[in-house]
Amino acid sequence: xxxxxxxxVIVVGAGVVGAACAYYAARDGLxxxxxxxxxxxxxxxxxxxxxxxxxxxEPGPELELALLSTHLWRDLAEALPHRTEYEPKGGLVxxxxxxxxxxxxxxxxxxxxAGVTAEEIPADRLHDLEPHLAAGLAGGFHYPQxxxxxxxxxxxxxxxxxxxxxxxxxEVTAVLxxxxxxxxxxxxxxxxxxxxxxxxxxxxxxxxxxxLAGSHLPVMPRRGFVLVTEPLPRVVRHKVYAADYVADxxxxxxxxxxxxxxxxxxxxxxxxxxxxxxxxxxRALSVEALRRLADRATALFPVLxxxxxxxxxxxxxxxxxxxxxxxxxxxRVPGLLHACGHEGAGIGLAPATGLIVAGLIGGKEPxxxxxxxxxxxxxxxA
Numbered sequence: 001x002x003x004x005x006x007x008x009v010i011v012v013g014a015g016v017v018g019a020a021c022a023y024y025a026a027r028d029g030l031x032x033x034x035x036x037x038x039x040x041x042x043x044x045x046x047x048x049x050x051x052x053x054x055x056x057x058e059p060g061p062e063l064e065l066a067l068l069s070t071h072l073w074r075d076l077a078e079a080l081p082h083r084t085e086y087e088p089k090g091g092l093v094x095x096x097x098x099x100x101x102x103x104x105x106x107x108x109x110x111x112x113x114a115g116v117t118a119e120e121i122p123a124d125r126l127h128d129l130e131p132h133l134a135a136g137l138a139g140g141f142h143y144p145q146x147x148x149x150x151x152x153x154x155x156x157x158x159x160x161x162x163x164x165x166x167x168x169x170x171e172v173t174a175v176l177x178x179x180x181x182x183x184x185x186x187x188x189x190x191x192x193x194x195x196x197x198x199x200x201x202x203x204x205x206x207x208x209x210x211x212l213a214g215s216h217l218p219v220m221p222r223r224g225f226v227l228v229t230e231p232l233p234r235v236v237r238h239k240v241y242a243a244d245y246v247a248d249x250x251x252x253x254x255x256x257x258x259x260x261x262x263x264x265x266x267x268x269x270x271x272x273x274x275x276x277x278x279x280x281x282x283r284a285l286s287v288e289a290l291r292r293l294a295d296r297a298t299a300l301f302p303v304l305x306x307x308x309x310x311x312x313x314x315x316x317x318x319x320x321x322x323x324x325x326x327x328x329x330x331x332r333v334p335g336l337l338h339a340c341g342h343e344g345a346g347i348g349l350a351p352a353t354g355l356i357v358a359g360l361i362g363g364k365e366p367x368x369x370x371x372x373x374x375x376x377x378x379x380x381x382a
Contacts, residue, residue, distance in 0.1 A: 005193075010032075010035060010198045014040045015203055016158070022158070024355045033165045037172070043202075043204065046152050048315060048344075051146075052069070055093055055116075060372075061369070062325075067116070068355075086148075090147075090238050091238055091240070094140035119141065121139055122139050129142060142238075197337065198336050200339065204317070206219040206318055206340030210338070215336065218321060219318050221318070222277065225313070227293050230268075235304075239261070240301075256275065256276070258276075262304075272294070272304075320378075323343060325339070326375040331376040
């Protein structure tokens with residue numbers, strides 16, 4: 001029987017996606033070792049807001065993945081009670097003018113046909129949901145399926161519940177392969193670890209691990225900042241964002257983009273986003289990005305104008321050119337599976353990703369059509 005020294009599966013990456021892969025693989029009876037060069041949730045997961053969203057996704061493969069994850073997060077909230085700060089608070093998307101409302105209305109109608117619940121909120125009812133919203137907005141849509149978790153807690157407790165052996169502070173320096181190119185394990189500076197399956201859950205660094213294995217994934221970092229306010233009473237009840245956020249998510253622009261995304265947390269601070277720009281792995285503070293975030297947040301919630309921002313942090317979304325994650329078996333390297341490239345939706349999409357990866361290892365029929373996420377779409381192009 002495999003031991004922790006020779007597991008069935010090695011998951012590289014101890015963020016929430018890697019933790020979900022470990023959790024569902026262990027649930028299927030597989031022994032798992034998780035390796036990360038840093039701490040648990042030390043990368044993109046630890047810099048995330050914990051959004052579990054369907055509201056920002058147009059009908060298609062990613063929305064199907066998000067709807068599946070919505071159900072799985074509810075199950076996990078029951079399996080890990082109070083440990084992930086799961087909060088099914090819903091989302092509110094608002095428009096400043098009639099044209100924006102028309103666009104939201106068409107977007108919500110298409111989502112409804114795909115299984116998303118959305119309720120139109122006229123302008124005179126917005127303050128019933130969010131009393132501190134700015135006056136003069138044209139209306140919005142309420143999405144009750146949107147939720148939130150504390151991402152670092154979620155990753156840590158998924159790993160704990162999995163029973164996986166976790167090795168932090170170990171960087172994978174090579175993917176070991178056999179005579180026919182099949183995976184045999186990994187090498188770190190601490191030595192070799194053998195396993196017939198390796199899962200690439202390294203987020204923004206997914207392209208680098210693919211390269212070590214002799215494959216190709218064009219994962220690029222997309223930097224974003226979050227402003228954190230001092231603890232407050234619950235002045236923001238939902239995740240609230242402006243309609244232009246959806247367009248920013250879908251954009252492939254490398255330039256700085258900002259849109260108002262504001263939400264409260266159970267512990268009191270308000271989180272303010274969202275910015276996007278492709279600047280490599282540059283962590284330098286962008287005063288312009290922070291200024292834009294503050295301006296957009298206070299325009300949406302004027303009450304925040306007198307509130308102190310006590311800190312800010314940056315993270316890197318793992319961006320793939322077609323805005324879909326890479327989930328599944330690598331066509332070049334038997335035994336290598338990818339679970340990365342989720343951009344800003346990795347926390348929300350983690351459970352479905354983990355379930356699919358574990359199922360593929362075990363030879364199960366996937367719960368949805370995984371072909372749009374196939375890593376081969378990039379290796380073939382390369």
